[in-house]
Every structure is written in C-alpha cells, then in structure tokens.
Amino acid sequence: MDGQSSTSFAQVAEPNLWYGDSTRLTPKQEEVALSLSRTCSSGIPPYICTMKRSNVVKRQLAFSREFSKRYIFPRLGTYGYETQVFAGNNLFGNKLNFSMIHGELRLLGGWPLFVKNNCIEAGHVCAFMFEEKEEGCMNMNIPSDDNTGKWKQ
Numbered sequence: 001m002d003g004q005s006s007t008s009f010a011q012v013a014e015p016n017l018w019y020g021d022s023t024r025l026t027p028k029q030e031e032v033a034l035s036l037s038r039t040c041s042s043g044i045p046p047y048i049c050t051m052k053r054s055n056v057v058k059r060q061l062a063f064s065r066e067f068s069k070r071y072i073f074p075r076l077g078t079y080g081y082e083t084q085v086f087a088g089n090n091l092f093g094n095k096l097n098f099s100m101i102h103g104e105l106r107l108l109g110g111w112p113l114f115v116k117n118n119c120i121e122a123g124h125v126c127a128f129m130f131e132e133k134e135e136g137c138m139n140m141n142i143p144s145d146d147n148t149g150k151w152k153q
Contacts, residue, residue: 016040018067020049029125036127044071044130053122056115061107063128068105075132076100085110085140087118 017037025033025048036046047063055061063072084093085107094117097109107114120126129141 016045018045018047018064018071020047020064023048023050023125025125033127036129040129042130042132044075044132047128047130049126049128051120051122051124051126056120056122059108059112061111062101063105065103068100069103071130072105073100073103083140085114087114087141 017033033046033048040046047067049055049063081099082095082097085096086093094114095110096107096114098105098107100106114120131141
C-alpha cells in the first residue's frame with residue numbers, strides 16, 4: 001500500500017505503523033510515532049489509536065481485524081493468553097488476558113483496572129508496542145511522549 005494519512009484504518013507502508021480507526025495525530029505525536037516505528041524490532045508495527053469512550057468504559061479493548069489477522073494470529077493463534085502490559089515508566093506492568101474473538105485481538109481481563117491505574121480517558125492517544133518473549137508469549141508496552149502511557153494532545 002502507498003503511505004496514507006493517520007486518519008486511515010490501514011497500515012502505512014513506510015514507516016511501519018498501524019493506525020486505529022479515526023486516529024489523528026498532531027505533528028509532535030506523528031514525530032513520536034515515526035520514532036517508535038524505527039525502534040520496533042518484533043516485526044509487529046506499533047498500533048496507534050485514539051481511545052474512544054467505549055474503550056474506557058467497557059471491559060475490553062479490540063484491535064482491528066486486519067491488524068490482528070496479519071500480525072497477531074500468525075504468532076499466537078486464536079487461544080487466550082495472559083500478557084504483561086507496561087505504560088510509560090511502569091517497570092512492573094499489569095497482567096491482562098487477551099483472546100482472538102471474531103478475528104480481533106481483544107484485551108480482556110485486567111483492562112478496566114489498567115485503564116483506571118493509568119488514568120486513560122476517551123480522547124487519549126495510546127501507542128501499543130508488541131514484544132515477543134517466546135513462542136506463544138507476548139508483552140505490550142505503551143510508550144508515550146511524557147512517560148505516562150498517553151500522548152499529549
């Protein structure tokens with residue numbers, strides 16, 4: 001695919017980034033996203049999305065089907081797993097369960113507590129970085145431009 005703006009739902013060819021639905025970045029955030037793409041070593045591009053109200057009040061977060069199908073399913077299959085998610089400078093992380101449901105990677109058990117502990121609100125932009133630890137195991141890191149797990153608007 002040719003490079004697309006951050007308002008699209010598709011992958012950008014170069015650099016290797018993936019934007020969630022209706023995600024729009026400021027020039028500073030776009031700069032940070034480009035930097036993240038250069039540091040990605042897992043082969044899974046950073047997934048950048050704007051949190052919707054449903055992401056912070058429901059008990060789960062779903063990634064796009066195309067992203068899940070292209071990058072997550074080949075590595076983990078459709079089974080549920082437990083993973084560690086790190087936000088900003090949090091070195092201990094939170095344990096979350098995730099599954100592939102209806103072709104989408106979904107963060108389930110632990111997501112509401114993670115949202116609360118990291119003060120994630122609708123409108124915040126989060127970048128999810130995936131790190132493969134071993135076969136069938138993956139950690140996620142949510143880096144930010146201010147080490148809180150969110151990007152400034």
